[in-house]
Amino acid sequence: MELGMYNKIPLSEISSRFQAHLLGKDRLISKFGTLSSITNVPELQLSFVLNKKYLEDFNNSSIGACIVHKSLEEHCTKNKSYLLTSENPEHLFYTVFMHYYENGNFENLNTKQGSNNIIASSAIIHNSVVIGNECKIMDNVVVLPNTIIGDRVTIKPNTVIGGDGFQVKNINGRRKVLPHVGGVRIMDDVEIGSSVCIDKGLFGEFTTIHNETKIDNLVQIAHSVVIGKACTITAGSSIAGTVTIGNNVWLGVNCSINHLLSIGDFSLIGTGSVVIKSVSPHKKVFGSPAKTIGLICKCRGDIVSNENQLVCNKCGTHYLLIENQLIESK
Structure with missing residues (x-):
């Protein structure tokens, strides 16, 4: 799910308005994004590239259009x-x-609220928010536009859902924090602690927290992050933009995850770790920078080598290591 512009805009209109030469087919644009942005409609996306390498990446992608310096025209297809x-x-x-944002071209959700919710009188729920059933939203929580909250979600005091992420760019000679036009989607049975900040997606995508994930106090989740089912995010953790976290992941106290990384299913990030590389499933990592220190079972027990076999020392599950991927042995 993602939000785009109300009306699709022809590239020729953008070309004329901003004095850029249109090369190739005039096509409709409904969203913006970088080459790494997550989208279901890449053919309707406008992006940009800064050098030949990224231009080649764009040429091999399914993204519809990009802005490129005229010196690279010979490498266009x-x-x-x-x-x-x-x-x-x-x-x-x-x-x-920014031009299309300031002119109100981007979509917003329709406001909707289910039944049997308990919402504190001091909580601030903006328009363009969807809330399911049997939710508990506590004191001084702020829920900003384009947020979807599922059923049986708990949000504890002083948490902010759906604020802009921290994306600083130079616009017309001034440094600005960019407005974000996406949203936040919190699935069923999620619990969010006190003083947590969850930022919405930058270009229309939704920062997403999947079912039964539990988030402790003082956690920062940046724009366009996707967190899987049944994860545990402990106090003080900081997750940078466009990180993808799998299912049943444990993030220890005060750990930091760098942007654009992926954290595999059943992995465990140790207390205070600084993760600067993607982590494969079932890996236990620790340190600054974080390094693999072991393997972890789906039950959270350690996987150890026993008579040339990989076995969980807690539940006895056997594993095979095939092409550096840990697979449960049936």
Whole structure:
């Protein structure tokens, strides 16, 4: 699920308005994003590239159009669409994005609320928020637009859901924190502690917390993060933008996850760890920078080598290591 613009905009309109030369097919644009942005409609996305390497990545992607410096025109292909510019493509991209944001072109959710919810009188629930059934929203919680809350969700005091992430860019000569046009989706049976901040997606995508994940106090979850089912995120953890966390993951106290990483199912991140590389499933990592110190079972027991076999020392489950991937042995 993602939010886009109310009306699709022809590239030719953007080209004319911002003095960029349209090369290739005139196509409709309904969303913005980088090459790493998550989207269900890449053919409707406008992106940007800064050098030949990323232009090749764009050419091999399913993204519809990008802004590129005119000096790279010879590396453009016939089946893609480009806006050629003599200025910095990134600056132009964010200038275009801000123009359509300031003119109110982006979608918002329709407000809706289910039954049997307990919402504190001091909580602030904005318009364009969807709340399911049997939720408990405590004192001084702020829920900002484009937030979807499932059933039986608990949100404890002073938490902020759906604020803008911290994306700083130079727009027309001034440094600005960019407005975010996506949302937050919190699935069923999630519990969120006190003074937690969960930022919405930047370009229309939803920061998503899946079923039965439990989040402790003082946790920061940045824009466009996806957290799987039944995860445990302990106090003080900080998760940077566009991180994907699998199912049944444990994040220890005060750990930090760098942006654009993936954390595999059943992995465990130790207290105070600084994760700067993606983590494979069932890995136990610790330190700054975090390094693998062992293997972890789905029951949270340690996987040890026993007579040339990998066995959980807690539940006795056997595993096989095939092409560096840990697979449960049936």
